[in-house]
Amino acid sequence: MSSEPAPLLALDLTGTFAFGLNGALTAVRAARLDVVGVVVLGMITALGGGVIRDVLIDSLPPATLVDWRFYTLAAAGGLIAFALSKHLRRIGTAITVLDALGLSAFAVIGASKALQSGLGVAPAVLLGVITAVGGGTIRDTLVGQVPSVLRSGLYAIPALVGASVTVATIEWGVYGLPAALGAALTCFLIRMIGIRFSLNAPEPPETRERKADT
Amino acid sequence: MSSEPAPLLALDLTGTFAFGLNGALTAVRAARLDVVGVVVLGMITALGGGVIRDVLIDSLPPATLVDWRFYTLAAAGGLIAFALSKHLRRIGTAITVLDALGLSAFAVIGASKALQSGLGVAPAVLLGVITAVGGGTIRDTLVGQVPSVLRSGLYAIPALVGASVTVATIEWGVYGLPAALGAALTCFLIRMIGIRFSLNAPEPPETRERKADT
Amino acid sequence: MSSEPAPLLALDLTGTFAFGLNGALTAVRAARLDVVGVVVLGMITALGGGVIRDVLIDSLPPATLVDWRFYTLAAAGGLIAFALSKHLRRIGTAITVLDALGLSAFAVIGASKALQSGLGVAPAVLLGVITAVGGGTIRDTLVGQVPSVLRSGLYAIPALVGASVTVATIEWGVYGLPAALGAALTCFLIRMIGIRFSLNAPEPPETRERKADT
Numbered sequence: 001m002s003s004e005p006a007p008l009l010a011l012d013l014t015g016t017f018a019f020g021l022n023g024a025l026t027a028v029r030a031a032r033l034d035v036v037g038v039v040v041l042g043m044i045t046a047l048g049g050g051v052i053r054d055v056l057i058d059s060l061p062p063a064t065l066v067d068w069r070f071y072t073l074a075a076a077g078g079l080i081a082f083a084l085s086k087h088l089r090r091i092g093t094a095i096t097v098l099d100a101l102g103l104s105a106f107a108v109i110g111a112s113k114a115l116q117s118g119l120g121v122a123p124a125v126l127l128g129v130i131t132a133v134g135g136g137t138i139r140d141t142l143v144g145q146v147p148s149v150l151r152s153g154l155y156a157i158p159a160l161v162g163a164s165v166t167v168a169t170i171e172w173g174v175y176g177l178p179a180a181l182g183a184a185l186t187c188f189l190i191r192m193i194g195i196r197f198s199l200n201a202p203e204p205p206e207t208r209e210r211k212a213d214t
Numbered sequence: 215m216s217s218e219p220a221p222l223l224a225l226d227l228t229g230t231f232a233f234g235l236n237g238a239l240t241a242v243r244a245a246r247l248d249v250v251g252v253v254v255l256g257m258i259t260a261l262g263g264g265v266i267r268d269v270l271i272d273s274l275p276p277a278t279l280v281d282w283r284f285y286t287l288a289a290a291g292g293l294i295a296f297a298l299s300k301h302l303r304r305i306g307t308a309i310t311v312l313d314a315l316g317l318s319a320f321a322v323i324g325a326s327k328a329l330q331s332g333l334g335v336a337p338a339v340l341l342g343v344i345t346a347v348g349g350g351t352i353r354d355t356l357v358g359q360v361p362s363v364l365r366s367g368l369y370a371i372p373a374l375v376g377a378s379v380t381v382a383t384i385e386w387g388v389y390g391l392p393a394a395l396g397a398a399l400t401c402f403l404i405r406m407i408g409i410r411f412s413l414n415a416p417e418p419p420e421t422r423e424r425k426a427d428t
Numbered sequence: 429m430s431s432e433p434a435p436l437l438a439l440d441l442t443g444t445f446a447f448g449l450n451g452a453l454t455a456v457r458a459a460r461l462d463v464v465g466v467v468v469l470g471m472i473t474a475l476g477g478g479v480i481r482d483v484l485i486d487s488l489p490p491a492t493l494v495d496w497r498f499y500t501l502a503a504a505g506g507l508i509a510f511a512l513s514k515h516l517r518r519i520g521t522a523i524t525v526l527d528a529l530g531l532s533a534f535a536v537i538g539a540s541k542a543l544q545s546g547l548g549v550a551p552a553v554l555l556g557v558i559t560a561v562g563g564g565t566i567r568d569t570l571v572g573q574v575p576s577v578l579r580s581g582l583y584a585i586p587a588l589v590g591a592s593v594t595v596a597t598i599e600w601g602v603y604g605l606p607a608a609l610g611a612a613l614t615c616f617l618i619r620m621i622g623i624r625f626s627l628n629a630p631e632p633p634e635t636r637e638r639k640a641d642t
Contacts, residue, residue: 034415036371037364051270056479058488060272065337072336086420122500123493137570142351144360146572150465157464201462206514248629250585251578265484274486279551286550300634356565358574 004109005177011184012109015102016070019046020077021088022099023139028085031143035082041139042078046102047071048135053110053127057117100191103155104162104184106132111163112170112180121167128163129156154194157201162187218323219391225398226323229316230284233260234291235302236313237353242299245357249296255353256292260316261285262349267324267341271331314405317369318376318398320346325377326384326394335381342377343370368408371415376401432537433605439612440537443530444498447474448505449516450527451567456513459571463510469567470506474530475499476563481538481555485545528619531583532590532612534560539591540598540608549595556591557584582622585629590615 004012023045024038033041047064054062064070081088088095110131115124133149133156140147149155165183169175193199218226237259238252247255261278268276278284295302302309324345329338347363347370354361363369379397383389407413432440451473452466461469475492482490492498509516516523538559543552561577561584568575577583593611597603621627 028418028420031360031365032417032421033360033364034366034417036415037361038418040364040370055269055483056489056493058272058486061270061331061333061337065270065333065340068334068336071340082418085418086423117489119489119493120496122496123489126493126499141570142355142361142364144358144572146459146461147465147570150461150468150570151459152462156468201464203460203462204456204466204510204513206456207460209514242632242634245574245579246631246635247574247578248580248631250629251575252632254578254584269483272486275484275545275547275551279484279547279554282548282550285554296632299632300637356569356575356578358572 005180007177008105008109008180008184011101011105013069013073014098015105016046016064017073017077018095018098018102019106019135020074021081022077022095023136024078024081025085025088025095026136027139027143028081030140030145033143038082039075039078041142042081043071043074044142045135045139046074046077048138049106049110049131049133050135052134053114053131056127056130057114057119059113059117096195097192100158100188100195101184103132103159103191104187107159107162107187108166108180108184111166112175115167115170121171124167125160125163128166129159132156132159132163152200154190154199154201158187158190158194161190219394221391222319222323222394222398225315225319227283227287228312229319230260230278231287231291232309232312232316233320233349234288235295236291236309237350238292238295239299239302239309240350241353241357242295244354244359247357252296253289253292255356256295257285257288258356259349259353260288260291262352263320263324263345263347264349266348267328267345270341270344271328271333273327273331310409311406314372314402314409315398317346317373317405318401321373321376321401322380322394322398325380326389329381329384335385338381339374339377342380343373346370346373346377366414368405368413368415372401372404372408375404433608435605436533436537436608436612439529439533441497441501442526443533444474444492445501445505446523446526446530447534447563448502449509450505450523451564452506452509453513453516453523454564455567455571456509458568458573461571466510467503467506469570470509471499471502472570473563473567474502474505476566477534477538477559477561478563480562481542481559484555484558485542485547487541487545524623525620528586528616528623529612531560531587531619532615535587535590535615536594536608536612539594540603543595543598549599552595553588553591556594557587560584560587560591580628582619582627582629586615586618586622589618 020042024042027041028038050064051062107128111124111128114127137147162183165186169179234256238256241255242252264278265276321342325338325342328341351361376397379400383393448470452470455469456466478492479490535556539552539556542555565575590611593614597607
C-alpha cells in the first residue's frame with residue numbers, strides 16, 4: 001500500500017483513473033482495436049510511467065502492480081472508455097482537466113520517489129517526467145503514432161517544472177504536503193494555460209525555415 | 215537451469231522454438247529485413263515476454279538469458295525462418311499449432327512464477343498474459359504494425375483464461391503437473407477454436423456503429 | 429562514477445555525446461518534433477542501450493543516470509542538434525566517425541559489464557550488441573520507422589564482432605586495456621569498411637527472389 005499523505009494519494013488515484021480513461025479513448029480514436037486492445041492501452045497509459053520509474057530505481061515489483069487500487073482503477077477507466085467512448089467525447093473538457101491532474105500528481109510523486117531512492121537531482125527530475133509521460137508514450141508507439149509528447153503541445157514541460165519544484169523543495173528541506181501540492185498546482189496551471197492558448201514548445205530552426213518556405 | 219517438471223519444460227522449450235520461428239516468419243512478411251533483423255525479431259518474439267516478466271518480478275538476470283537452451287532455441291527458430299521462410303509457408307498449420315502450444319506454456323508458467331514471487335492474484339494473471347503475448351507485441355511494434363493482439367483474433371483471451379486457471383488452482387492448493395497441463399490445455403483449445411471459427415474479441419460500440427454505417 | 433580505465437572512459441563519453449548528437453539529428457529528419465522531442469530522442473539514443481543492459485543485469489539505478497557526465501553529454505548532444513541541425517549536415521562524415529567510435533565503445537563496455545555480472549558467454553555478447561544498438565532502436569521505433577539496424581547496413585554486425593572479441597579475451601584471461609582497445613578498433617574498422625563500400629547483411633532468400641522477379 002502507498003504511504004503518501006491522503007491528498008496526494010487521492011490525486012494519484014484520480015490521475016490513474018483519468019489516464020486509464022483518456023489513454024483508452026485516445027487509443028480507440030487512433031487505431032481499430034478490440035476490447036483487449038482498448039483496456040490494455042488504457043492500463044498501459046495509466047501504469048506504464050510508474051512501472052518504468054520503479055524498474056529504473058529497482059523498487060520491484062512496481063508499486064502500481066502491488067496496490068490493487070491502482071490497477072483496478074486503470075482497468076476500470078479502460079473498460080468505461082470501451083463501453084462509452086462515443087458519449088465520453090461530450091465531456092472532453094472534464095477528462096482533459098482530470099488528465100492534467102494526473103500529469104501533475106505523477107510528476108511530483110515520481111520525482112520525489114526517485115530522489116528518495118538515492119538518484120541525483122537531475123535524474124530525479126527526469127524520472128518525474130518519465131512517470132508522467134511514459135505511459136502515454138508507450139500507448140502512442142503501440143498504435144503506430146509518433147508520441148504526441150515529442151511533437152506538440154505543452155505536456156512534458158509542465159511535468160518538468162512540477163518535478164523540478166518538487167526536487168528543489170526536497171533539497172531545500174521544505175518539502176511536505178504544502179510543497180507537493182504547490183508543485184502539482186504549478187504543473188497543472190502551466191498545462192491548462194498551454195491548452196487554453198494552444199501553446200507549443202519551440203521547433204528546430206530548420207523545421208521553422210522549411211515551413212516559412214512553403 | 216529451469217526447475218519445472220519435465221512435461222512443462224518440454225512445452226516451454228517447444229514454445230520458445232515455435233515463437234522464434236513464427237515470430238521471425240511474421241517479421242519477414244511485414245517488413246524488409248536483413249539476417250540480423252529476422253533473427254533478432256525471432257529472438258525477441260520468443261524471449262521478450264519472459265524477459266519483461268522477470269524484470270517486473272525482479273528475477274534477474276532473466277531466466278531465458280541464463281539457461282542456454284532457451285536463447286539457443288529462439289535463435290535457431292529465427293535462423294531457420296531466415297533460410298527457409300518460403301518453404302515454411304506450406305506447413306503453416308503445423309507452425310500455428312506449435313505457436314498455440316507456446317502461448318499456453320508461457321501463460322501458465324508466467325502466471326505461476328509471478329504468483330510465487332509474491333504478487334497478488336490479479337497482477338499474477340496479468341503477468342501470465344504479458345509473458346505469453348509480450349514478445350509478439352514488441353515484434354509488431356518494431357516492424358511498424360499495431361500489435362495484432364490488440365486488434366483481432368483470440369490471442370490474449372486464451373492466455374488470460376490459462377493464466378487464471380493456473381492462479382486459481384495455486385490459490386486452492388491443488389496446483390501441480392496435472393493442473394498446469396489442464397490450464398495449458400484450456401488455453402490451447404480456446405486458441406484453436408478461435409482460429410478454426412475466426413472468432414474475434416468484441417470491438418468498441420463506436421467502431422461497430424461506424425462499420426454499420428458504411 | 430565509472431571505474432573504467434581513462435582511454436575507455438574517454439571513448440565511452442565521446443560515444444555518448446556522438447549518439448546524443450546523431451540520434452537527435454536522425455530524429456529531426458524523420459519526424460516533425462519540438463525541442464522536447466529532439467532532446468529526448470537524442471538522450472534515448474545515447475543512454476537507452478546502457479539502461480536496457482543495466483536493467484537486465486540488475487545493476488540499478490543505471491550507471492548513465494548516476495554518473496552526471498553521461499546524461500549531461502547526452503542532453504548537450506541533443507540540444508546542439510536542435511539548435512544547429514542544418515549546419516551539422518555539412519560535417520556529416522565527422523559525426524559518422526564519432527558515432528562509429530561510440531558503437532565500438534558501447535559494444536566492448538557492454539559485453540564486459542554483462543560478463544562480469546555473471547552472465548554466460550553468449551548472453552554477454554548479446555548484451556554488448558544491445559548496449560550498442562538499443563538506444564537507436566528505441567528512437568527509430570518512437571518516430572515510426574522500422575529500426576535501421578534491422579534492415580540494412582553493417583551496424584549490429586561490427587558490434588557483434590567487437591563484443592565477441594571482448595568476451596573471448598576475458599575468457600582467455602588476456603583482457604585489459606590493450607585487448608579492449610583492440611576489440612573496439614575491430615568493431616570500428618568493420619563499421620567504417622561497411623560504410624565505405626555500402627555493405628549490407630544478407631536478406632532472406634525469399635526477399636532476394638522477389639527482387640529478382642521485378
